[in-house]
């Protein structure tokens with residue numbers, strides 16, 4: 460089946476072939492025809508399946524008929540994070556290259572002025588994070604009564620981030636007659652409730668998860684004797700140092716840990732940058748661009764910041780912290796082994812992680828994940844270090860659950876961004892200084908883990 464068979468018009472087909480795509484992915488095959496008929500679509504699919512095109516293409520085809528009016532956008536795409544919204548905007552530019560449609564990206568961390576000016580001129584498409592959209596609406600700069608197509612992307616992530624009340628509010632501000640294209644990787648009951656309430660007789664389209672635990676990703680765990688942050692960083696560096704590791708994303712559960720790990724890697728001369736919701740938008744965008752073009756080798760990330768990012772060619776994913784939610788494990792390791800390429804996922808595990816580990820095993824449907832034998836390395840580490848316990852500097856001064864972070868780190872409310880953005884600039888400046896390694900770098904000796912012997916196909 461070709462894109463032409465789906466009922467897409469020639470101008471879109473040209474843009475698709477200019478993007479280098481020849482055949483539609485399963486979600487595109489199933490979601491585009493009903494969307495073109497004007498039906499609501501409930502797409503159960505995650506990132507990496509081609510879902511963005513499955514709503515962007517029919518949206519453009521529908522918008523091609525008609526014109527934008529001032530403050531009355533005709534189409535709205537809601538995405539949970541700024542990066543994801545920016546990615547949708549990139550897709551819109553790519554597929555809409557042969558159309559004269561205007562678009563405004565309403566995300567936090569960007570001044571209201573430019574966004575307002577665009578809205579006043581009139582845009583066909585709004586791509587927004589929920590918080591920033593509501594800010595604009597409440598400032599009276601925007602009317603949603605002209606919305607013909609509304610897209611909700613990564614709804615389950617919005618649920619995790621506490622955006623569901625905002626989404627309900629936005630639904631109610633749009634006309635009942637709108638077409639809704641709604642995407643979620645999973646269907647928890649809260650999401651089911653929203654779709655029951657706001658979608659009309661949707662075409663339900665479900666595609667299986669992209670390869671995660673399957674053939675293309677080799678998964679390994681490194682078992683550590685206890686929660687020792689310094690040891691964890693040493694082990695991480697050991698893993699990063701291998702020649703097979705072309706590039707990678709290192710996941711941490713907390714923003715504070717992201718900062719500490721990124722700084723530590725930089726101090727040891729590794730090319731790493733942090734990304735999380737408290738960092739200034741310009742820094743995040745620059746980091747992502749540099750990671751994509753290979754200028755940055757390692758991205759140290761929180762789940763919220765990394766969710767849904769389309770980053771091709773990641774050879775390795777490192778779970779520095781074990782994810783608290785088993786679903787996050789699947790999302791994290793799904794950053795590698797994409798499009799049939801080989802990838803590796805490595806996870807550090809302390810005895811305290813056992814409960815979460817078991818939940819992950821259950822989710823991915825395996826009895827265990829093969830452990831790397833790090834005993835030599837760990838022995839050398841304990842021999843080369845003083846017996847005094849580490850300061851556990853990763854631990855925040857007050858109790859702060861990772862869940863709380865997920866809910867706050869990408870909230871687009873501008874007030875929440877000012878102070879952390881300042882802090883970021885300071886920490887960035889400090890972290891780019893090159894200092895001599897403070898911690899002993901201990902080699903693997905004659906122990907070379909088996910996974911490292913296998914080439915990672917590029």
Ligand code: AMP
Pocket residue numbers: 480481482483484487505506507508509510511512769
């Ligand atoms: P998404 O799930 O929308 O984030 O898309 C995942 C990746 O697949 C992106 O890099 C897209 O550019 C790419 N992609 C989307 N549709 C196709 C297609 N039909 N053929 C090949 N690649 C595609």
